[in-house]
Amino acid sequence: MKYKLGDFVRFVDEKMEGFVTRIIDDQMIGVTGDDDFEIPVLASKVTTVHGYVPAGSKKEDEAEEPQTPVGDFKVKGVYIGVINDPKANSVVHFYLVNDTSFQLLASLTTERTNTFKGEYSGLAAPNTATKIYSAQLADLQLWPKFVFHIVYHTKHNTEPPAPLVVNEKFKAKDFSGSKKLIPILKTQGWLIQLDEPDLVIDAQKLKESFFQSPDEKAVVDKPGTEVDLHIEKLRNDYQFLNSGEILKIQLDHFHKALDAAIVHQQPEIIFIHGAGNGTLRHEIHKLLGKHQKIQTFMDARKEKFGYGATKVVLK
Structure with a gap:
């Protein structure tokens, strides 16, 4: 084809x-x-019909020269940006977004029922976005598993990270959150970071927690079925806090309530985050999308909360 x-x-x-x-x-x-x-x-x-070039893509005959990094050397910032085609909205394009100072040797392989297909391979210069795949958004449940291989290279005196291998089977919840501005492309879409640090579990602290006496173990209170994350409900001095401090307090309260709901084996819990500029909602959805104990999440009853609350169904 x-x-x-x-x-x-x-x-x-x-x-x-x-x-x-x-x-x-x-x-x-x-x-x-x-x-x-x-x-x-x-x-x-x-x-x-030749001459049509989707937003953010490059013509095949354009030579891609590695860019010399300016300022501080950036070691993090490898993303997959997913955007709607500007002319065919039902189609989405996957872009490898290199927001680092490294040159990347990248490969994308798809896998369906043990059948593998190489979809893309090439070099991605620093501060570039390269289209690597396209799909029908309506067919999301039929998408294959994506296997990304990334190797870092630079002529600078900087140790490159270990090669990156990411296996990803996208689900509907990965695209349920709000769109955000894609780096480099400067357009709205869904953003998935490939080089996020893995969760590190402190084995010693985990071991010590098992040997604590009952008196030493913290008592986890059962949360309500609805948890209000509005800052005025959490702190009396919120007028003196900046936006970064407010977001941290809200997310800390979210984590505490979610962990408590899991401990008490609640079937579901609702977080009231408000509409606002969508920052808190986006961060909550991002965390829920990666949580192993979450079955699914969705907007809570719109007739009661509008778009200001998220219902979480626990496993």
Whole structure:
């Protein structure tokens, strides 16, 4: 199949054109025009219209020169940015966003039922975004598992991190949160950081906790079914706190309440975070999406909370 999702094509026998929004099989594709209707058509009955370049992508004939880092050397900042196609909104494009000062040797492999396919390999210069994959957002449940391999390189006197290997099977909850500004691309989308530090468990402290006497062990109070995270409910001196301090207090209270709900085996809990600018909601959804004890989460009853609360269902 020579066509890819997002390609701009024109019908050979009709005065119609549109974007490829579905790969049906080796012979058939789905093309969506200005009327937003998807038309199944033989791939042999359309031809590529050259000149359309999606936002943030580069033309193939553009030489990509490694950029010399300016200022402090950045060692963190490898992301996958997922954005809607500006012309075919049902299609999303995956970009490897290199917001570090390293040059990256990157590879993407997809896996479906033990069948592997190399989707992308190449070099990503510092401060660049490279399109590596496209998919139908509506088919998210059918997406393959993504395997990313990243190797770091620099001519500077800086020790590169160990090669990065990330296996990711995306779920609907990964795209349930608010969009945010994608670095480099400067457009709104979903952002997944690949080089986040792993959770480190202090084995010694864990061991000591098992040998504490009952009197030494902290008593965990059972939280209510609704936990209000508005700062005025948590601190009396909130007028003297800056935004960073407020967010930390709210997230600390969120962690404490969630842990308590898990300890007491509550089936669900609601966190009231308010609408505001969406920062607290986004941080909570990000943490919930990675938590092993969370079955799912969603907006709580809109007739009661609007978009200002999240319902969490525990395993």
